[in-house]
Amino acid sequence: MVLFLHGWALSPASYREGLARIAERGARVVAPALPGFGGTDDLPPADLSLAGYARWAGRFLETLGENTPVTVVGHSFGGGVAVRLAHDLPAAVSRLVLVNSIGGAVWAEGPAGARMMSERPWWDWGLHLQEDLGPAWGLGRVVPVVLSDAATNALRNPLAVWRVAELARTADLRVELDELRRRGLPVVIVWGRQDRVLPEASLTALRLALGDAEVRTVEGTHSWLITDPDAFTEIITNVLGERPLRPLLGGDDAATRPPGRA
Template identity: 80%
Template sequence: MSERRGPVGRRHEGRVDGRRAVWWSAGEGPVVLFLHGWALSPASYRTGLAQVAARGARVVAPALPGFGGSDELPAAEFTLAGYARWVVRFLESVGVEGPVTVVGHSFGGGVAVRLAHDASDVVSRLVLVNSIGGAVWATGPAGPRLMSERPWWDWGLHLQADLDPGGPFGRVVPVIVSDAATNALRNPLAVWRVAELARTADLRHELEELRRRRLPVVVVWGRQDRVLPEASLAALRLALGDDVVRTVEGTHSWLITDPDAFTEILTNVLTERPLRPLVEGTPPEDELPEPDAPAS
């Protein structure tokens, strides 16, 4: 294993199943495993994760296979369950013993759900941030339409709107674009394949099972999310129960644009205090390293 100091914490390189794995760690205390979103790496979340570490947690944030310099999964393992198995082996390889708090954003939330479902001894509690898995795109008289039916052009338009630099949350753009461009240049096929995996993910059965097991789960959702529709959040509510959902101001990537809010809400979860409103007047419905340069 190799490591070097970054702007915040340490960047590590090692092997999982004989393949290159890159991850970051910062802080001391109870372990918080953070799983990043589609096309990104932990570098996009560096400010919020550094603040969480400074509050007394040991943040461990792997670059999921295919992103951030980690080798992609073998073809036979390219499923959400395969990603979850990789996370189990990753934790073993870095000496992290469960159960731990797992925080997953977007695609990383889907991996976190499968991890909690398939390896119950690894996860003590789950925080899902604008997570995939609700599977529902829209509802109507004919019943729900699934995300797998959503045209790519519609998803692309809403992604562009979510990243609108002229919008109130537009300061996310430089952070996300830099990280996503690096990953796209390094491994464009992995970016595309994971996008399709995320688009077709249906984890409602797994979520219902986690509810039956009474695993502590909190869903945190940016109310202005244009990437995952409101119907997807409604499906998560139905599977897990309304009482586990908290909403905040922000788009799909609100935890990057508002790291202070992310730090506050996650600190509340870690200390098992009731979640407080993050925006004045809103009812309680409520730095890791820079991205690597592309491989030459």
């Protein structure tokens, strides 16, 4: 089974075409609307963190009766949730596919060292988000769906949109990624080479934290998987065709129990 976790301000509706094609190739795909988006209730204030979103995703899998590890594909903010899910509930995840994912935390490298994503001005985020959508305007059948999805979420729950944006901006998952590397969890990074929302320095930081993770780059911006569902379908189908190795888990056997089981 594939669990797909969407990006900031969106819902599964924006990815419908690509996800449907993957399902047509024979995969079972589930794509929930994360809390605060697509009509799903917010997380309680005490749970408003990537760890809280990961716990929610774990409970979602339980409600499906899914007791075997699944492949988790996460885009952007959803990639950060996927990393925490794999880290916190290792028995739930057999493999990660991180698509232009947050978590690398580095904005830029300079003479004085790394500048962190949390230092990046909000206006710079907005400018590059607009640039990211720019090439997609020619795809009239795609952009209206994305803009409608984002606008609906912003109108329905503007506070959730703002809070999750702040979570994404400050996310530093390098420690968790290093732990996943130590466990031997199979991780594939897929990255649009023209991404300016998450710059190349962020990708480099992800790669360094994960060590020898497989990296596949494609032509496209931060939202390439929405504007090019054919390429997304091919890559995910190819990844699913590769048999993942069982992660090597440290600690006692409690780490291998299905989430929520005593």
